[in-house]
Amino acid sequence: MENKNQKLKVFVGMSGGVDSGVAAALLKKQGYNVTGVFMRLHEFGDEKNARLAAKKLDIPFKVFDFRREFKEKVINYFLRGYKRGITPNPCIVCNRDIKFGLLLERALKEGADYIATGHYVKKSKIKKQKSKIIYKLLGAKDRNKDQSYFLWTLTQDKLKKILFPLGNYTKKEVRRFAQEFKISDLIKKESEDICFIPNANLSEFLKSRIKTNKGKIMTVEGKVLGKHRGLAFYTIGQRKRIGLPGGPFYVVDKDLKKNLLLVSKKRKDLEKKELIVKNVNLISGKQPDFPLKAAVKIRYRHKAVPAKLSWAYADKSADFGKLIKVKFENFQKAVTPGQSAVFYKNKEVMGGGIIIKAKTCYN
16 A cells, blocks of 8 residues: 655755754655755754765755855844844744745755654644644653744744654654664764854854953942953853852843943842743734733743733734733743743743843842
8 A cells, every 4th residue: 555655755954963864764764755955054064974874764865055044044143142232042043044944945946845854843733614724833752852942933834844753752762763773873963052153162152253342240239340351241140250259140131231241149130020022923823812821931941931921012003923021920030132932832832032121120
């Protein structure tokens, strides 16, 4: 009996890492017509291992050169954020504009029915009235590896064309698959937090690309304690490498206009109960019925906590996509502008937005 998947062509983004290699192998085993694709994004990619893995799996292999677009859309975005004193998340933009933007567009143009990646996340679909299908993005089986936080920018049109083969497996199971498919000897690399920064040396990377101005380090009460190297080199919640005696001190805020780094010895001064997000996306594509209860993550390893979502400003003419306010039930530490606030309902990712400001408890 013919496998129904045999006529479906899938382009799998292969980085040279174990997850994307196993994703390609699983899809081939399920009968899909699989092509491996390596995206040239920067000088630190592992094209050699990706190519060897595709050869071992006996699948066609392509290379898409997105270096110019990656620099413009991801690296420059990253640097602009740090120049402004915020802490951007390049993975969010890379997923939106490169992996599920350029790769998806190019794959469909070349005849693919789907693209697939090695993300640990699930997709489901439900039928609504008039046979309309709604796609949902869900957290992975392996909670420790779940990457749904990074994919809140996905839309219905994109989810329709994406497969996530690893969502129902743990990392341990994926490593076992790599041995079963005889690719574990080729694929050993784990993804880096920031793939385009060698040796994960963020400070050196920024120093070589950003011109910064020194300024005063001040307590939240207004006492000057010393000088900072430039606001780009500090992030909210940081307590090491601040350069002050008598610590520990915590970075609790930045005054960009006055070029001030605000610190405190009190952890409670990191606490915030409200934040504002912009560039909001809801995966359902529907305008929200506010106020709305949700669980919200403010960074990747942050536990989703109860909150209420509403329009940031009382404006009856407000359209979907304008600023949204997130009010937590309890105070949260180190809310960081530039990072993403992601909204969950149980395991479902409802959507998210970029944090632009938060209400502090010491104001």
